[in-house]
Structures are given as structure tokens and as C-alpha cells.
Amino acid sequence: GSTERATVTALFDYEGLERVETERAEPGDIIAVAGMEGIGLGESLSRAEDPVPLEPLHVDEPTLSMEFRINDGPMSGLEGQYVTSRQLRERLLKESEDNLAIDVEETDSADRFIVSGRGELQMAILIEQMRREGYELCVGRPQVITRRIDGEKCEPYERAFADIPEEHTGVVVEKMGERKGVMVGMTNHGTGRVRIEFEVPSRGLIGYRTEFLTDTKGAGLLTHRFDEFRPWAGEIPGRTTGAIVADRRGQATGYAAMGLQDRGTLFVGPGDEVYEGMVIGENNREQNLDVNITKEKQLTNMRAASADVLERLAPPRDLSLEEAIEFLADDELIEVTPETFRLRKRHLTPDARHKAAA
Known part of the structure; x- marks a missing residue:
């Protein structure tokens, strides 16, 4: 490897969560230095008179990748602070500099990036960190690196x-x-x-x-x-169920949800905002099912009270981020915002999905 001379202008130690300037560091201390630029993970800092490099760190290679892209759904920008491709790019490139186990690859599309890592859990941690920092984004199904x-x-x-x-x-x-x-x-x-x-x-x-x-x-x-x-070990069976997909934008109603309970498991409840192409549940059958979950009950002289409908309505399944990643099919994305995350089809309209599948 190469060597480069530099001057440490300040040395910092940690006391609890506070970073404190110090004159001396002992073996085992976690420290920070100022005055040097371009330091990468695995590099050694040593005395200029007698440099002794340490053995470089060995980190397992990435085994899977996920697509990270801007949120281009109908509800984009309503809940997040950082929503542009430039902001997403800067955040991902910073992560790849700080985290040796993460690789970021830019694509021919300015709003799409391929992020590689060591597993679903590592990816979920990165997504959760970005969500808490105020980012909006969409992520695709994990793919193994061959x-x-x-x-x-x-x-x-x-x-x-x-x-x-x-x-x-x-x-x-x-x-x-x-x-x-x-x-x-x-x-x-x-x-x-x-x-x-x-x-x-x-x-x-x-x-x-x-x-x-x-x-x-x-x-x-x-x-x-x-x-x-x-x-390659051959085909491995994936998800054997289809998705229940909203066919229009609006608020989910208890009446419509009651009619869909026998079709599968719902991920949304009455009052939740939905939009065309949003995955609102898991179908019991293999096929995808487009539905109108915003349908209101027509007024009649004989109608059940709303409280009775809600009483018979099973609560929606509340997916964690890890469960949502595991649920994804190849033609689906997770829309991640600081307030929530939603499952959606990659192509929101039925016509676009049919063309993509052709």
C-alpha cells in the first residue's frame, strides 16, 4: 500500500455520548482525530518515523442487493423532508463511505440506485435510519448477487x-x-x-x-x-399468494373491508388513505385482485349500524418493515416515509402492469 504524511490537529475521546478533546489516548480507547482528509476504513494511523501498518479489516462480501429509488407515488412529498434524487444519492454515498459492508451503485437512471449488503436485516436497519432522518424513498425486493x-x-x-x-x-x-x-x-x-x-x-x-x-x-x-x-441451486418456491390491490384513491371504508375479509388478509383499516396500485392485503389465491376498498354502503331503510360493522371486522395485519421486505414480490415496492410505509405495485395502473408483464 501507499503512505501519506499528515498532521493531527486535534484528538478527541468519548465520555459517555459526549466527544471531549484530549491530549492522550490509551490502548482500547475509541477516538476521533481532526486534520486529515480522505481516510478510509481499514487504513492505519502511525508515527511518521516508524510506521507499522495494522492488518487490514476483512469484511464479508455483499450477498444481496436492493433497489433504492425516489418515491414517485401519488402521496410523494406529503410526509418526508428529503424527497429528491440528489438528496437520496448524497445520503447513500455517505453511507457507503461510513459503512464498509454497504456498496452503492449508480444506474443509468438518476433516481434509482442499487444498494448491496450482507442481508435483509442490514438493509432494514439502513432503511429505518433513513426513515427516521426524514427521507422518503421506495425499495424493491432483495436480490442475491450472482x-x-x-x-x-x-x-x-x-x-x-x-x-x-x-x-x-x-x-x-x-x-x-x-x-x-x-x-x-x-x-x-x-x-x-x-x-x-x-x-x-x-x-x-x-x-x-x-x-x-x-x-x-x-x-x-x-x-x-x-x-x-x-x-446455482435451481428454483426456490417464493410467495404462493397474490396481492389485494386498490383500484382507486380514497379512504378505506369498513363496509368495503367487510366484503373483502373472506378474500384474504387486509393491511389497511377503515379511514386509511389508499391509492390506485397500492397493495392493501394478501389474497388467499395466487392471482392479484384489484378491488375498490373505498366503496360506501348505499343508504337504505334497513342498515346495520357502523359500530356493528366494525365489531365484526377483523383488525388489519400490521406488517413490520422486515415482514414487508419478506412479503415483497418482484413487481412490488415498499414506499417508506417518516410516518409510515406502504406496499405498492411497481406499476400503479392495470394497463402499465399488463404491458410490463408482456
Whole structure:
């Protein structure tokens, strides 16, 4: 590597959350320095008379990527402070400088970026940070990063460890098998819990964490780390249900929601704002279903009281950000704002969706 001379103009130590200027730092201290520019992660600061570089940090390569783009939906700009492509670009490039595990790639479109990282959780943390900072954006479904090795398409594999109650072993092994995972070891702790080791494609773990917690009744622990690139494992079954999609803008009504309860699970409740192309629920069937959830009940002499309708209406499913990322299909996006996030189709109108699918 190369060396460069520089002068430290100030040295800072930390006392709690406060940064305090100091004259001396001891081994193990977390410090900040002023007076030097262009320092990257993994570089060493040493005495000019006797420079001793430290071993560079090794960080696992990114295994998946997500599309980050400006929010171009009908409700864009209503809830966020930073909404332009320039602001989004600056924030993402700053993240790639500060976070060694994040890569940002600019595309031929000024309002679209490809962000690569080590997993869904890391991406969810970045999205949540940006949301709290006042950004509006849309993100797409995670995609694994593939390579050509000796002319063969290869994908990243993970070494996954499931620490679970013994009675849930069967369902976890079965679900991992469906996702092309192979069990390579099992340890019985003699305490009613077992630790199972799997080799599984990274894309097999996309969307699995919530299902894993459901299958183990919240008592399971799932960790994983990058192993190596291996030949493509073939198709892995994805979401088998369609989306319930709003066909117009307006407020959801209890009357319309009552009529849709048997069709699937709703993500919105009476009074929530919706727009054309917004995903408002999960269909029980494989196909997408366009619906009018803003429909009002026609006035008649015989009608149920609103309170009675709401009493019979199941509460909407409140998705967390991680669950929303796991739910996404390839033709869907998450609209993220400081106040909320919404699922939507990439193309909002039925005609645009049909053309894109053709």
C-alpha cells in the first residue's frame, strides 16, 4: 500500500455520548482525530518515523442487493423532508463511505440506485435510519448477487445455525429443505433444545426469518454467515399468494373491508388513505385482485349500524418493515416515509402492469 504524511490537529475521546478533546489516548480507547482528509476504513494511523501498518479489516462480501429509488407515488412529498434524487444519492454515498459492508451503485437512471449488503436485516436497519432522518424513498425486493465462475452461474451460500426447541426439529428441517438447504450437523444439548447446522443458498433465507419464528413459536434462534459461492441451486418456491390491490384513491371504508375479509388478509383499516396500485392485503389465491376498498354502503331503510360493522371486522395485519421486505414480490415496492410505509405495485395502473408483464 501507499503512505501519506499528515498532521493531527486535534484528538478527541468519548465520555459517555459526549466527544471531549484530549491530549492522550490509551490502548482500547475509541477516538476521533481532526486534520486529515480522505481516510478510509481499514487504513492505519502511525508515527511518521516508524510506521507499522495494522492488518487490514476483512469484511464479508455483499450477498444481496436492493433497489433504492425516489418515491414517485401519488402521496410523494406529503410526509418526508428529503424527497429528491440528489438528496437520496448524497445520503447513500455517505453511507457507503461510513459503512464498509454497504456498496452503492449508480444506474443509468438518476433516481434509482442499487444498494448491496450482507442481508435483509442490514438493509432494514439502513432503511429505518433513513426513515427516521426524514427521507422518503421506495425499495424493491432483495436480490442475491450472482457470479460466473468457470462459465457456470454461481450464487452465495450461507452457513446457517438454528437453535430451537427439540419438538420443532422436523418442521425446521423440512422448511430448510424446501429452500435448498442441507443439514450438515446437529447437536443435542440435553436441555430440550437442539442446534442444527445447514448449508443453504442466501436466497433461500430471504423471507424465512418470520416463518421460522412462527414455526418455532418465537423460541428459535437463527443466525447465519457467508460461506462461499456455489453453482446455482435451481428454483426456490417464493410467495404462493397474490396481492389485494386498490383500484382507486380514497379512504378505506369498513363496509368495503367487510366484503373483502373472506378474500384474504387486509393491511389497511377503515379511514386509511389508499391509492390506485397500492397493495392493501394478501389474497388467499395466487392471482392479484384489484378491488375498490373505498366503496360506501348505499343508504337504505334497513342498515346495520357502523359500530356493528366494525365489531365484526377483523383488525388489519400490521406488517413490520422486515415482514414487508419478506412479503415483497418482484413487481412490488415498499414506499417508506417518516410516518409510515406502504406496499405498492411497481406499476400503479392495470394497463402499465399488463404491458410490463408482456
